Amino acid sequence: MAEAEENACIPILRALSDESRWRIVRLLAGRESSLTLGEIADALELSVYNASRHVKNLHEVGVVTIRRDGRFKHVGIAEHYRGSIQSAAAGSGDLDLGCCRFDFSREPGERPPFSNFQLRENATISTLSPMSSSPARYIMIGGFLGAGKTTAVAAVARHLSEKGHRVGLITNDQGRELVDTAMLRSRGFATEEIAGGCFCCRFNSLVDAAGKLTEEAKPDVFIAEPVGSCTDLVATVTYPLRRIYGEQFTVAPLSVLVDPMRARRILGLEEGRSFSEKVTYIYCKQLEEADVIVISKRDLIDDATEEELRAALEERFPGTRVLAISAREGVGMDEWFEIIESEDQVARPAMKIDYDIYAEGEALLGWLNATIEVTAEDEVDAGPLLKAIAQIIQNRLNGKSAEVAHLKMTLSPDNAFAGEVAIVNLVRNDYKPELCQELDEPITSGQIILNLRAECDPDDLAKIVADAVSSASSKACRLTLEHLENFRPGRPVPTHRDA
Numbered sequence: 146m147a148e149a150e151e152n153a154c155i156p157i158l159r160a161l162s163d164e165s166r167w168r169i170v171r172l173l174a175g176r177e178s179s180l181t182l183g184e185i186a187d188a189l190e191l192s193v194y195n196a197s198r199h200v201k202n203l204h205e206v207g208v209v210t211i212r213r214d215g216r217f218k219h220v221g222i223a224e225h226y227r228g229s230i231q232s233a234a235a236g237s238g239d240l241d242l243g244c245c246r247f248d249f250s251r252e253p254g255e256r257p258p259f260s261n262f263q264l265r266e267n268a269t270i271s272t273l274s275p276m277s278s279s280p281a282r283y284i285m286i287g288g289f290l291g292a293g294k295t296t297a298v299a300a301v302a303r304h305l306s307e308k309g310h311r312v313g314l315i316t317n318d319q320g321r322e323l324v325d326t327a328m329l330r331s332r333g334f335a336t337e338e339i340a341g342g343c344f345c346c347r348f349n350s351l352v353d354a355a356g357k358l359t360e361e362a363k364p365d366v367f368i369a370e371p372v373g374s375c376t377d378l379v380a381t382v383t384y385p386l387r388r389i390y391g392e393q394f395t396v397a398p399l400s401v402l403v404d405p406m407r408a409r410r411i412l413g414l415e416e417g418r419s420f421s422e423k424v425t426y427i428y429c430k431q432l433e434e435a436d437v438i439v440i441s442k443r444d445l446i447d448d449a450t451e452e453e454l455r456a457a458l459e460e461r462f463p464g465t466r467v468l469a470i471s472a473r474e475g476v477g478m479d480e481w482f483e484i485i486e487s488e489d490q491v492a493r494p495a496m497k498i499d500y501d502i503y504a505e506g507e508a509l510l511g512w513l514n515a516t517i518e519v520t521a522e523d524e525v526d527a528g529p530l531l532k533a534i535a536q537i538i539q540n541r542l543n544g545k546s547a548e549v550a551h552l553k554m555t556l557s558p559d560n561a562f563a564g565e566v567a568i569v570n571l572v573r574n575d576y577k578p579e580l581c582q583e584l585d586e587p588i589t590s591g592q593i594i595l596n597l598r599a600e601c602d603p604d605d606l607a608k609i610v611a612d613a614v615s616s617a618s619s620k621a622c623r624l625t626l627e628h629l630e631n632f633r634p635g636r637p638v639p640t641h642r643d644a
């Protein structure tokens with residue numbers, strides 16, 4: 146067969162190598178009519194989210210078609226495969242892709258059962274199964290709130306997936322309902338979330354999350370994004386991981402990302418609003434423990450600004466490598482990929498840190514997560530709606546002289562497919578809310594997830610958000626605050642600390 150034809154076959158082979166996708170095709174193949182996402186999820190006992198993710202993948206490789214009918218989307222086998230797949234499901238034929246054939250008359254083979262095994266320190270975690278004889282890679286990408294971690298995680302995950310790795314992502318936050326999880330899942334990555342505390346204080350949840358991903362996606366690389374106000378991660382996360390699970394993971398050097406404008410202000414290279422002393426203490430401790438400092442958003446600064454910042458970072462944190470990247474534009478990524486793929490973290494004495502100042506710094510930050518229902522009489526555009534809400538919140542924070550660390554919002558339309566989500570971010574008071582991902586079509590109903598972190602009393606944040614929701618709500622587009630939690634992060638009490 147011609148090489149071009151063989152290559153055309155590879156994405157379909159990849160798509161059908163997943164058991165859930167195989168079962169979806171088998172389910173659809175046995176019927177005359179199409180099914181809605183909910184019907185597929187029910188029939189195969191999948192979550193709607195997972196069904197949607199798999200259907201999106203099958204759609205991308207052309208095996209299924211999606212027809213929109215009002216609020217519902219109907220999924221069916223693509224016309225040109227219908228004949229052969231249906232006869233295959235009935236036991237009288239095969240799906241012939243040219244290079245290979247699939248027999249849909251059989252149930253997919255049972256996978257070997259996951260084994261329980263005894264972890265050192267007497268903890269038995271049944272969900273963490275050995276992925277293969279070689280250890281999995283653990284990559285942690287830290288940095289302050291708004292530094293660009295999630296965007297960079299997505300870029301690293303995409304790069305490694307394209308190289309044939311199975312990638313599992315772990316997000317983390319003090320609260321629930323995370324924009325980051327929604328964003329990363331929208332890009333099609335298997336993602337587990339550890340909510341309600343940081344990795345260091347919920348170390349066992351970190352291992353559990355890796356275990357859940359192992360069951361579903363069997364990753365050989367885990368990429369973890371810690372909470373943006375967290376530090377001392379080497380002593381409390383990566384060293385214990387190596388000590389306890391040293392045979393199952395190799396650990397990459399710790400990368401810590403910095404937003405260039407925020408870093409320039411913290412290092413005194415530029416005037417402008419910033420955080421108070423104890424919050425700045427956390428920021429600097431994050432950089433002190435970095436193996437690699439990564440200046441993010443390189444596309445936003447010129448060469449001279451980058452040089453000045455790079456020199457200041459190298460002087461303040463001698464011996465630490467400093468790189469500059471733009472995850473958005475794919476600039477400077479290869480040098481960083483090389484480090485996180487091929488180098489192992491070198492053990493050195495843990496950083497000295499004053500947990501009282503750290504705790505006080507964290508407690509100065511207000512944390513708020515909310516969900517907001519959107520119901521429109523007519524269709525509305527998601528992007529302008531999110532930007533309007535962000536703008537009101539920004540104005541109110543400015544009125545209180547409260548520095549925002551990160552405001553992020555997603556809007557997912559009801560009955561959306563995975564990937565259909567609009568995203569708006571704001572990372573400094575004197576910056577503008579940015580629409581980072583748009584929807585193709587206007588919406589009539591949906592849900593907003595809002596995550597706000599700012600140096601502000603959390604009760605004030607709650608008032609500001611409630612006020613913004615009611616101000617942006619109108620008769621034509623009703624916004625209802627469904628759920629809101631607000632708090633100051635508690636004192637960090639790590640599960641382990643290996644000095």
Ligand SMILES: Nc1nc2c(ncn2[C@@H]2O[C@H](COP(=O)(O)OP(=O)(O)O)[C@@H](O)[C@H]2O)c(=O)[nH]1
Nearest residue numbers: 290291292293294295296442471472473570581
């Ligand atoms: N211009 C530009 N913006 C970026 C880049 N990476 C991230 N951002 C933006 O920075 C904001 C915060 O990014 P995010 O990845 O959520 O940061 P996190 O809080 O550290 O996870 C978002 O508005 C991103 O779109 C980049 O390379 N270039």
Ligand SMILES: [Mg+2]
Nearest residue numbers: 294295325370
């Ligand atoms: Mg993030």
